[in-house]
Amino acid sequence: MDGINTCLSPVTFRWDHHPRSVGLARRALCATLSDWGLVTAEDAALVVLSELLSNAVVHAQVPPGAQVETRFVRGADEVRIEVHDASPEPPKAVNADGLDCGGRGLHLVEVLAKSWGTSFRDGPGKVVWAEVSATR
Helix, strand or coil: CCCECCCCCCEEEEECCCCHHHHHHHHHHHHHHHHHCCHHHHHHHHHHHHHHHHHHHHHCCCCCCCCEEEEEEEECCEEEEEEEECCCCCCCCCCCCCCCCCCCHHHHHHHHCCEEEEEECCCCCEEEEEEEECCC
């Protein structure tokens, strides 16, 4: 990530593995972006967070009691949104032209984020991350 502000620590939250956590995480991200003066990134960042966290909550097969972690990292003019879960399976985009009602979220992430991807993490599972610009 270019221009990480080392004066600000990442903001980390742990969420129950439940769909209601998505709304709670969205509110936490709004407050964080406001504190950081990055409200211009809010619309795109909220969609990206919703898609990444929904994927983790709905699709990640994890042990009972496992939580999902979100981490927000401030850059000079961007926010990095990370979703950590205990499943090693990477997210999979479906054909955007299909007739299914779901599965298009990663296409939205692709459009709204400067970049996104997955990486390993300490412990079991993966991190799915996306960087959203405040100057877009």
